[in-house]
Structures are given as structure tokens and as C-alpha cells.
Amino acid sequence: MSTLYLVGTPIGNLADITYRAVDTLRNVDLIACEDTRVTKKLCVHYEIQAPLKSYHDHNKEQQTDYLIEQLQQGNNIALVSDAGLPLISDPGYELVVAARDNGIRVETIPGPNAGLTALMASGLPSFTYTFLGFLPRKDKQKQSYLEQRMYENSTLIIYESPHRVKDTIKTIQKIDRDRKVSLGRELTKKFEQIVTDYVGNILDRLNDESIPTKGEFVVLIEGAEAVEDTAWFEDMSIKEHVDYHINQNMKPKIAIKQVAELRQMKTSEVYDIYHEV
Known part of the structure; x- marks a missing residue:
């Protein structure tokens, strides 16, 4: 069975690639990549001979069909991004979904992020x-x-x-x-x-x-500090509680949601009380 490999590549330093990633890229039939010029540098450095095929946001619909056809014909394909892990704020989601829908094996080769x-x-x-x-x-x-x-x-x-x-x-x-x-x-x-x-x-x-x-x-x-002590708002009305958060520069919608979470209430219930619906 053919395999679609999702291969992590270096984010800067070319030495930050795994032995497994290099071995995979050397042995697949095709490498799908965002920018062939970028991936070519990696291939030259590690003597990787597999042909490159452009796969990016502007051509992914057409190329997804082509790559699935190649996989169905028994060709193994590696998907890489310009740097780091494919699919993580990079193209590839549609290809993985199509591969799974067609019963094609998908394997991840981890790398830098x-x-x-x-x-x-x-x-x-x-x-x-x-x-x-x-x-x-x-x-x-x-x-x-x-x-x-x-x-x-x-x-x-x-x-x-x-x-x-x-x-x-x-x-x-x-x-x-x-x-x-x-x-x-x-x-x-x-x-x-x-x-x-x-x-x-x-x-x-x-x-x-x-x-x-x-x-x-x-x-x-940095994340916001978790609110553990609930005593400070127990004497407040719902409206006072929402207004408190609004005065801390929260948008009303977010303040209502925050009050609902703190009081373990439904957001819609706090909304109705606050707006006197």
C-alpha cells in the first residue's frame, strides 16, 4: 500500500533534521512542497533525488486530486512545508483528509516546530x-x-x-x-x-x-491568572459583576461569558439578566 508521509523539516538550521526524515525523503517517489526553490536547497544538502511538486494554498485543490491519483497508483509521497511541520499553519489539511477518505495510509515523520x-x-x-x-x-x-x-x-x-x-x-x-x-x-x-x-x-x-x-x-x-477565589463577587448582582469586567476593558459580550463561567451559569441566562430581557 502506498503512503503519504508528513515530514517535518528544519525551521532554520539544516542540521535539525532527523535521520528518519532524510531516509524517507530519499526513498519516496515524489515530494510535495510549498516552494520548490526552498525545498531544493534541503534536497541538495542531503543528496535527495526525489522529484519535487509544488503544493500550496493557490493550487491545492488541483494538486490534491493529482497527488491522490499518484498515491492510488502505488507511489509514495512526502509532504513538506518550507520550514517546520506541514499542516501547522501551512497547507496540507485537504490532502490528508482526501488520503484518509480514499483509504490511503498517512504517516507522520516528526520534526522541529x-x-x-x-x-x-x-x-x-x-x-x-x-x-x-x-x-x-x-x-x-x-x-x-x-x-x-x-x-x-x-x-x-x-x-x-x-x-x-x-x-x-x-x-x-x-x-x-x-x-x-x-x-x-x-x-x-x-x-x-x-x-x-x-x-x-x-x-x-x-x-x-x-x-x-x-x-x-x-x-x-503570558496567560491570564486563573481566578480561584470566588468570594469577591458573591455580594455583587449579576449586573454589577458584568459591569466590573467591562470596567476592566472587557467587551460586554466577553464580560457576560466570563461571568457565566465564574458563576457556572448559562451565558444566555446571564445575558438575559444583564439586559433585563
């Missing part, structure tokens, strides 16, 4: 974390999304481009200026930099370019 690499060295809590990938590009959508996620008791992992990282840090500061943030850039490369500090200090370092806006960034946001 930028988000976890940055998390390990950040000094932020690592037992509970949430991977968000890339944020919405529009400012209002980005702020709304972060307002919802930054009140979770979980370290948030975000991927960001050098052109937008400063705006993202500004947005985080608007929501909570007392929050710690870690920036990781050029991970595993010669000029790797991982800086953890309060968000305002991170923004200052971006502005004075002691953190250069070059290379892809991993942004880590």
Missing part, C-alpha cells in the same frame, strides 16, 4: 498553551480576537511577519499593558533572538531596533 521551540526558551508557563497560528490582518478583527483569547489561563502562541509584529505588540498592550510577552526570531539560526519582558518594554525594543524587525516571528503571550 517554531512555536514550541520559542516556548521552551521563553520562560513563560509551558504546561498549558494554545496555538493560534496567524492572527487576522485587519486591526479591528485582530483586537477583537485577542480580547477573547487573552483572558484564558494559557500561554498563547502566535506566528507573525516582521511587517506586522510591531502592530500586534501595540494591540496586546492596548488590551493589557501589564502582560508579559516573548518574541522569538531567527530561531535555530546564527542570530537567534528570544526576548521575554513586559509588553511595553518589548515595544520599546522594537522601536529602538534592539529587536530587529527581520525574519519570521513567534509571539508568545
Whole structure:
């Protein structure tokens, strides 16, 4: 039976590839990759001769059908991204679904991951974390999304481009200026930099370019502190409780949801009480 291999590749340093990954890439019939120019460098370095086939967001519908046909004909295929793990904020989901729907074996060859690499060295809590990938590009959508996620008791992992990282840090500061943030850039490369500090200090370092806006960034946001003591709101009415969170810069919708979670009530019930429905 043919196999679709999901192969992790280095995120910077070419030495960060497993023996199993190299062996797999040398023995498959075809390598599907985002950018053939990027993957070609890896293939040349490790003397991998398998032909390359472009597979990215703009051609994935057409190429998925082609790759499934190749797998059905008995060819083994490896799927790689430009760096790191395929499918993790990279193309490949549709191909894996199609392979499973057609009874084709799917096997994972683990490898480096930028988000976890940055998390390990950040000094932020690592037992509970949430991977968000890339944020919405529009400012209002980005702020709304972060307002919802930054009140979770979980370290948030975000991927960001050098052109937008400063705006993202500004947005985080608007929501909570007392929050710690870690920036990781050029991970595993010669000029790797991982800086953890309060968000305002991170923004200052971006502005004075002691953190250069070059290379892809991993942004880590410290999780909100878990609320364990419920006595503080027991004497509050539902409306007072919701208004308290709104006064802490929460959006009304998020405040209502937060009150519902703290009081172990239905969100709709808190909504009706607050709005006197």
C-alpha cells in the first residue's frame, strides 16, 4: 500500500533534521512542497533525488486530486512545508483528509516546530498553551480576537511577519499593558533572538531596533491568572459583576461569558439578566 508521509523539516538550521526524515525523503517517489526553490536547497544538502511538486494554498485543490491519483497508483509521497511541520499553519489539511477518505495510509515523520521551540526558551508557563497560528490582518478583527483569547489561563502562541509584529505588540498592550510577552526570531539560526519582558518594554525594543524587525516571528503571550477565589463577587448582582469586567476593558459580550463561567451559569441566562430581557 502506498503512503503519504508528513515530514517535518528544519525551521532554520539544516542540521535539525532527523535521520528518519532524510531516509524517507530519499526513498519516496515524489515530494510535495510549498516552494520548490526552498525545498531544493534541503534536497541538495542531503543528496535527495526525489522529484519535487509544488503544493500550496493557490493550487491545492488541483494538486490534491493529482497527488491522490499518484498515491492510488502505488507511489509514495512526502509532504513538506518550507520550514517546520506541514499542516501547522501551512497547507496540507485537504490532502490528508482526501488520503484518509480514499483509504490511503498517512504517516507522520516528526520534526522541529517554531512555536514550541520559542516556548521552551521563553520562560513563560509551558504546561498549558494554545496555538493560534496567524492572527487576522485587519486591526479591528485582530483586537477583537485577542480580547477573547487573552483572558484564558494559557500561554498563547502566535506566528507573525516582521511587517506586522510591531502592530500586534501595540494591540496586546492596548488590551493589557501589564502582560508579559516573548518574541522569538531567527530561531535555530546564527542570530537567534528570544526576548521575554513586559509588553511595553518589548515595544520599546522594537522601536529602538534592539529587536530587529527581520525574519519570521513567534509571539508568545503570558496567560491570564486563573481566578480561584470566588468570594469577591458573591455580594455583587449579576449586573454589577458584568459591569466590573467591562470596567476592566472587557467587551460586554466577553464580560457576560466570563461571568457565566465564574458563576457556572448559562451565558444566555446571564445575558438575559444583564439586559433585563
